[in-house]
Structures are given as C-alpha cells and as structure tokens.
Amino acid sequence: MQAIRLKQPGGLENIYAEQTNAPETLGPNDVQVRIHAGSLNYHDYLVAAGALPTDDGRILLSDGAGVVEAVGAEVSDLAVGDHVVSCFYPQWESGPVVASAGGFARTPGDGVDGMAAEVVVRNQSAFTLAPEGWSHAESATITTAGVTAWRALVAEGGLKAGDTVVTLGTGGVSMAALQLAKAMGASVIVTSSSDEKLAKAKALGADATINYRATPEWGKAVMELTEGLGANHIVELGGPGTLAQSIEAVAVGGQIALIGVLTGFDGPVPTAQLMFKNARLQGLLVGSRANQRDYVKALEQNGIRPVIDRTFRYGELAEAFEYQLAGSHMGKICVEW
Template identity: 45%
Template sequence: MRVCQVEGEWKRENIRISERTLPIPRDGQVRVKISANALNYRDLIIPLRGYGKRMQELPLVMLSDGAGIIDAVGRGVTQVQVGDRVCPVFYQSWLSGAPDNARFRFSLGCEQDGTMADYIVLPADGVCAAPSHLTDVEAATLPTAAVTAWRALVTEGRIKPGDTVLIQGTGGVSLFALQFAKLLGARVIATSSSDQKLAKVHALGADETINYRENEQWGKVAREIAGGTGVDHIIEVGGAGTLEQSLRAIRTGGTISLIGVLAGSDCNVPLGQVVTRHIKLQGITVGSRDDFEAMAKAIAQHKLRPVIDRVFDFGELGMALDYLSSGQHFGKVCIQHDKA
C-alpha cells in the first residue's frame, strides 16, 4: 500500500510516497481504507520536526486528518464493523475527560504515524463514525480543526445563544468556529487580511467583519460593535501579535481561547487587565474523542457542511502544503485519494 511519509532526514523535500506492507488488524483493532485527508497548519512544521523530541522517529506517515471505510476488524471489536465510514480521532490517547500528559501522549502524524496512507490500523476506540450527509473529503476535515473549534467554544467556552464570538482570520479552525457559533445562536465578528475573504465569510453567516490588516485597532472596533462592553469569546489564532487587540476586544469575564501562535509566541501584553477584568485565557489543544462525538451529532443534526477550499490528489501533498503556506485558502485544503 502507498504511504506519504517523511523519510531519511527531517525536511520538507523528504516527504515521499513509499510502499509499506498492508497492515493486519490485531485483537481490538480496525483497519480503515482511507479515501480522503485534510491539511492543518501543523502539517507545515511536522516535516521540520517542529514538535521536537516527542515526535516518532522517521519514517513518519504525514497528516492527522482522514476519513475512510473500515475494511477489516480484529477479534473482539464490537463498537464498529466492516463497512462503517469513520474518521480516526486526533489524540489516540485522549478518549474522554480533562486533558493531562498521558492523554496528550499520542496524536496522529506526530507521535505516531498519521493518516496519509491507503490503509491505517488503529484501536477500535481510535475511530468515530463520520456524519452520513458528508462526502469523504468533508468528513476528513473534522478530527483536528473542527474538534479544536468545538472544544474552544462548547466544551471549555460554554457558549450561549446571544453571545458574541470573534474569530481571527478565515483558516480551518476559525471557519468551523464561525459555523458552530452560528449554529448555537451566537453573533459572530470575523476578521481577515482580505476584503474578498471578508465578503465570503459574511456570506457564510458572519454578522460583522473587520479587515485586521487595514485596521490595526481592530480590537477597539470589535468592542464597539459588541455594544462597548466587549465580546464574550475570542478564537485566538494569532498569539503574540494579536493578543493585545484581543484584550481590548474581550468583555470583562470573557474567554480568549488561545489556539494558535501564527503571529508569534513570545509577547509583552498588559497582564494586569487579565487579572482585574477577570478574563479567562484558555489554552486549547484539539480535544478528545468525546468532543468529536458530541460535535459530529451537532453537525449531523444541522446538516452542517465544512468549508472546502481546494482538493489535491494523493501525489500532490507538496503542492497542497505550498498552497496552505501561501495563505490564499479560505477554509480547508484537502487530499482525495485517486481523485481522477
């Protein structure tokens, strides 16, 4: 079977398609015939050994997101059966409960082989049913970006109808956050570097939009839009470069979900405000299998469809990564096996 893996030395040019023996599921395991994958920002730094020593030694199969059909099961598997369409869950070691070191031990495409293979064998608990109204490509977008947005807004953020949510940019996590926020009755303020993307995000349901490149004081603008008191939740993907404006935008007692550090990780921000205004700074690193299941129910109930920007073929991962890193995308960049 084909795998797309980093081999030899840690560098982007060493992502290659190779052959491996078809794995056989042992007791309690399932084999999934993968038909689609999705890319995440982390897949740009994984080939550079961006997550350090905790990563699996090379070769490492790329990507954390995928979807496919179970085509074989080992003895004792009762939760799923051959023919079920599933997504592998991001943290194979985090099924439920609060995060801890043991639960962060194994994520796909980092501490263990990822999903960009014709087949993957995992414990039966390591996969979840994909919502049936979605295509394989759409289902493949769920395990990382969508679960992250769900965990931030719902599991940790306890979003309520009528809340105001600010999303930063129009990447995978932020657009899922927009869709979940709207589904749960919230008002959404979206920011982007591009007016064309702002028009698209408005069409997707954002109530208000701000171009963060043209308006450096976007936090003040967002606060005013939110009636002067500030927004309830922020999906913070910028980090150091955006946190100061987020602190201007957030209401007293509001939640900033710190999800990414696209604009830097070391910063000098007025932390006194976090204290005196009782702001929750909540770190988020994806979520558990339980988060996936709760989210998948909501997606199925509301027939929500992920936003797909572009789909590449199995042999085009390098092109797909270049496209992702160019920042032109709006939503998810995906791979479809045997696309032609």
C-alpha cells in the same frame, strides 16, 4: 499500498511516496480502515517542515477519513462498512484533559505514524463514526479544526444563543467556529487581512468583519461593534502578535481560547488588563474522542457542511503544503487518493 512519508530532518522536499505492504494482522481491539481523504493543518505543516522533529520515515497527517474494512474480535464501537474519521488524541477518551494529551507523543502524523496511507490499522479508539452522508473529504476536516472549534466554543466555552464570538482569520478552525456559532444563535465577528475573504465570511453568516491591516487596533473596533461590551468568546489563532488585541476585545468575564501560534511561540501578555476584565485565557489543543462524537452529532442535527477551499491528491502533498503556506485559502485544504 501507498504511504506518504517524511525523511528527516524534514522539509517539503523530503516528502516522498512509498509502496509498502498493507498491515496483515489485527489485534483484538484493532480496526483496519481504508483511508480515502485527509486534510491539512498548521501542525501538519510544522512537522513536514521539520519545525517539530519526528522519526525518520514518519507517515504524515493527523486527519484521515475512510471506511472500516475489518475489525478485531473485541471491537465494540465500530463495524465493517462504517464510515469513520480519525482522532487527534486517541488516548483521550473523555472527561478532563489527560496528561498524555499535553503534547504530540501519540498524535498521528507526529509522535506515531499518521493517516496519509491507503490502509491503516489502529486501536478502535483512533476513530469515531463520521457524520452520516458526508463525503470523506468533508469528514476529514473534523479531526483537528472542527473538534478544536467545538471544544473552544461549546465543550469548554459554554456558548449560548446571544453570545458574541470573535474568530481570527478564515482558516479551517475559524470557518468551523463561524458556522457552529451561527447555528447556535450567536453573533460572529471575523478578522482577516483580505477584504475578499471577509466578503465570503459575510456570505457564510458573519455579522461583522474587520480588516486588521486597515484597522490594526481591531480590539477597539470589536468594543465599538458590541457597544462597549466586548466579545464573550475569542478564538485566538495568532498567538503573541494578536493576543493583546484579543484581551482588548474580550468582554468582562469572557473567554479567550488560545489555539494557534501563527505569529510566534513567545511574547508579552497584558496581564493587568486580563485581570481587570476577569477574563479567562485558556490554552487549548483539539479535544477528546467524546468531544469528537458530540461534535459529529451536532453536525448531523444542524446541516452544517465544512468550507473546503481546494482538494489535492496525496501525491501532491508537498504542493498542498505550499498552497497552505501561501495563505490564500479559505477554510480547509484536503487531499484524496
């Protein structure tokens, strides 16, 4: 089989393909899955670029979707022929966040080998069923971006009809959040620096858009759009460079889900304003296996299909990361064998 690996110290020039033997043995709780597609996330890029060091020869990518080819004697959740999608935190089954989900030690493509291989053998907890009728590329968007949006808005956020959601940018998480929020009867405001992308977001159902380059004080613009009430939910992907505006934009008693660090890892927080608004600021990384199963059920019920910008071949993974880094995409970037 073929696998896409990373030579240390990282860097896109150190991504390479290797022919290797497929796993031959399954433990009693293992499943063998033939991977057909994956998708890219900013976390994957940080690993590939060497910003998040990993073992030499690490197989890349956290997201993977495919078909179960064999199961161990004690596997109960999955069966041969099932279409499945990988889990970001396979050790976190359900309930409150577990201590081992406080980092990436067991995350595919980082602490352990990832899904950029034609065949993988993992414990059954590493996968859930994929949405019925979805392509493998569509399913591969669920693992990180989709589950993050679900947990931020629904599992932790308690999103309800009539709420207002602000999501930053037009990447995979933001587009999943837009689609999910609209399906649940919420109003959505999308920010971006691209008028072209904002027009596409409007076509996907966004109620309002803000170009943050034309309107740097976009938090005030959100307050104006909501007649002074602010947004109940903010999907915050920027980090320190955008957090002050998110706090300006959030409603009294609202929630900011901090899920991205696109503008850096450290910065000031206007704590007094956050306190005066009685708002909740929650750091949030993806979700549990149960969150993923619930999200899949919701997707099957409401007919949402993910926004996929472009699909590369696995052998073009370095080029796919370069395309991601350029920031011209909207929604998800996928790879297929």
